[in-house]
Amino acid sequence: MGNFLAGRVVAVTGAGRGIGRAVALACAAEGARVVVNDHGVAIDGARPASEVAAAVVEEITSAGGRAVAVADDISTMAGGQRVVDTALAEYGRIDGAVCVAGILRERMLFNMSEEEWDPVLATHLKGTFTVFRAASAVMRRQGTGTLIGFTSGNHQGSVSQANYAAAKGGVISLVRSAALGLHKYGVTANAVAPVARTRMSANVPMELKEIGEPEDVAALVVYLLSERARAERITGQVYTVAGPKIAVWAQPRELRAAYAQGPWTPQRIADLLPGTVGTDPMPMLERLEEMARAAAATSRPNA
Numbered sequence: 001m002g003n004f005l006a007g008r009v010v011a012v013t014g015a016g017r018g019i020g021r022a023v024a025l026a027c028a029a030e031g032a033r034v035v036v037n038d039h040g041v042a043i044d045g046a047r048p049a050s051e052v053a054a055a056v057v058e059e060i061t062s063a064g065g066r067a068v069a070v071a072d073d074i075s076t077m078a079g080g081q082r083v084v085d086t087a088l089a090e091y092g093r094i095d096g097a098v099c100v101a102g103i104l105r106e107r108m109l110f111n112m113s114e115e116e117w118d119p120v121l122a123t124h125l126k127g128t129f130t131v132f133r134a135a136s137a138v139m140r141r142q143g144t145g146t147l148i149g150f151t152s153g154n155h156q157g158s159v160s161q162a163n164y165a166a167a168k169g170g171v172i173s174l175v176r177s178a179a180l181g182l183h184k185y186g187v188t189a190n191a192v193a194p195v196a197r198t199r200m201s202a203n204v205p206m207e208l209k210e211i212g213e214p215e216d217v218a219a220l221v222v223y224l225l226s227e228r229a230r231a232e233r234i235t236g237q238v239y240t241v242a243g244p245k246i247a248v249w250a251q252p253r254e255l256r257a258a259y260a261q262g263p264w265t266p267q268r269i270a271d272l273l274p275g276t277v278g279t280d281p282m283p284m285l286e287r288l289e290e291m292a293r294a295a296a297a298t299s300r301p302n303a
Contacts, residue, residue: 002029002030002031003030003031004030004031004222004223004226004228005027005030005031005032005095005096005222005225005226006030006031006032007031008027008031008032008033008095008096008225009032009033009034009035009087009091009092009093009094009095009096010027010032010033010034010035010094010095010096010097010098010225011034011035011037011083011084011086011087011094011096011097011098011131011135012024012027012034012035012036012037012098012100013037013038013074013083013098013099013100013101013127013131014037014038014099014100014101014102014150015034015036015037015038015053015056015100016036016038016040016052016053016055016056017038017052018100018214019100019150019194019214019217019218020038020098020100020101021056021214022213022214022215022217022218023098023100023214023217023218023221023222024036024056024060024067025056025059025060025218026215026218026219026221026222027096027098027218027221027222027225028060028063028065028066028067029063029065030222030226032095032096032225033065033066033067033090033091034060034065034066034067034068035067035068035070035083035086035087035090035094036053036056036057036060036067036068036069036070037053037069037070037071037072037074037083037101038050038052038053038056038069038071038101039071039072039073039074039079039101040052040053040071050069050071053069053070053071054069054071056069057069066091068086068090070082070083070086074099074101074123074127074130074131075119075122075123075126075127075130076130077130077133079130080127080129080130080131080132080133080134081130081133081134083097083131083134084097084131084134084135084138085134088138093138093142094135094138094139094145095139095142095144095145095146095225096145096146096147096148096225097131097132097135097145097146097147097148098148098150098221098225099127099128099131099132099147099148099149099150099171100150101123101124101127102120102123102124102127102150102164102167103119103120103123103124104120104161104164105117105119105120105163106160106161106164107160107163108159108160109162112162112163116163117163120163120164120167121163121166121167121170123167124164124167124168124170124171125167125170125171125174128149128150128171128174129174132147132149132174132178132189135147136178136182136187139182139185139186139187140182140185140187142186143185143186144186144187144230145186145187145188146187146188146189146190146224146225146229146230147175147178147182147187147188147189147190148189148190148191148192148221148224148225149171149172149174149175149189149190149191149192150171150191150192150193150194151168151169151171151172151175151191151192151193151238152164152165152168152193152194153193153195153240154168155168155169155171155172155193156282156283156284157282157284157285159288168193171191172191172238175189175190175191175236175238176189176236179235179236180236183235188229188230188234188235189235189236190224190234190235190236190237190238190239191237191238191239192217192220192221192224192238192239192240192241193238193239193240193249194214194216194217194240194241194242195211195212195240195241195242195243211242211243212241212242212243212244212245213243216241216242216243216244217241219241220239220241220246224239236251237249255280256276256277256278257277258272258273258276258277260272
């Protein structure tokens with residue numbers, strides 16, 4: 001076992017499978033005591049079962065680590081609170097909260113139902129909030145701690161996962177808000193946008209050109225939870241890890257501005273905006289257009 005997280009207590013949601021499991025195992029291997037949370041649902045959020053969380057705890061304890069399972073649904077305030085309360089009851093503190101839990105209900109926006117929208121936002125975004133809310137209150141009193149939310153490159157937008165993309169964009173804003181609001185209390189907050197082979201990535205509607213394994217993501221999370229990252233004042237950041245690649249996303253900022261002499265009118269905007277303020281092209285839209293052109297060329301009969 002390593003000691004990157006020796007003496008620390010880390011809670012990981014969605015830790016029964018995939019990236020969450022890899023994070024929980026990696027934290028334990030680096031000396032952390034781990035709260036393993038997983039409601040044990042299928043990829044669409046159905047059929048909850050607690051066995052997956054218990055199985056990861058067994059893996060950790062069999063390897064000589066310390067862990068406890070919590071099978072609560074973190075999309076509820078009580079569930080998020082119980083994750084943190086369990087850490088306090090078992091280990092007396094909480095140093096890291098890593099929110100990986102998520103589900104998918106894929107549908108085109110014009111066909112998406114409320115039943116397909118609400119549970120995805122509840123699991124990804126509210127589920128991050130409930131744990132962050134409970135953990136940050138404790139970390140504030142401790143004067144130290146780290147929050148890590150899980151987002152996705154799909155926060156740029158998605159063809160058929162508007163619910164998922166909206167939730168992941170919300171996670172980024174939540175993380176940045178946490179970084180700002182908790183900075184003076186010694187608490188950091190960052191987000192990870194992983195690209196790894198999991199049951200969820202298998203449903204991405206576009207080919208993933210760069211992809212790694214859950215263990216690649218876990219290594220980054222361990223670093224972000226460590227004193228090494230805190231010493232570098234890393235907070236409010238969004239990192240992608242995809243196999244051998246680690247990248248940081250830009251902070252939101254204005255690109256260009258224009259000013260009117262007098263009030264704006266639709267005509268004045270039409271005359272001015274295209275040649276001055278302009279647009280910031282969407283990379284994913286450009287990629288979709290390229291794919292459409294390639295498909296059209298392939299289907300065109302030979303001259």
